[in-house]
Amino acid sequence: MFFIGIFGTDAKVVPVGQISGIPCAACGHLANFSVCRQYSYVHAFFIPLVKYGASYLATCPNCASVYELNPELGKQMLRGEPVHPAPADLHLLKNNCVPRCASCGAPRQPGDQFCSRCGAKL
Ligand SMILES: [Zn+2]
Numbered sequence: 001m002f003f004i005g006i007f008g009t010d011a012k013v014v015p016v017g018q019i020s021g022i023p024c025a026a027c028g029h030l031a032n033f034s035v036c037r038q039y040s041y042v043h044a045f046f047i048p049l050v051k052y053g054a055s056y057l058a059t060c061p062n063c064a065s066v067y068e069l070n071p072e073l074g075k076q077m078l079r080g081e082p083v084h085p086a087p088a089d090l091h092l093l094k095n096n097c098v099p100r101c102a103s104c105g106a107p108r109q110p111g112d113q114f115c116s117r118c119g120a121k122l
């Protein structure tokens with residue numbers, strides 16, 4: 001095969017917009033999630049040939065947790081239509097929420113035995 005080494009795969013992330021009105025499942029904030037469309041594609045001679053695996057990722061601006069958005073809503077956003085997402089439309093992929101002290105809510109560092117603010121045992 002002469003073409004081995006010419007074909008390759010790559011991934012691309014394109015911002016789509018924002019959704020609001022749903023609380024973040026990780027941090028509980030009613031956040032304006034930034035939505036990006038991510039897809040992989042096969043290219044040859046650096047020309048994209050086949051797109052596959054498109055997904056819509058929503059990021060919480062408060063805790064940076066990453067969600068996968070219902071692709072139907074993502075397509076609506078791409079078309080510029082208003083979307084009204086429900087919590088079920090967001091599927092948590094990666095929880096980046098910082099662990100917090102149960103008694104005072106202060107962020108805690110990994111490995112901390114006691115809260116640095118209130119001294120509660122963690
Ligand atoms: Zn969050």
Ligand SMILES: [Zn+2]
Pocket residue numbers: 101102103104105106115116117118119120
């Ligand atoms: Zn505390």
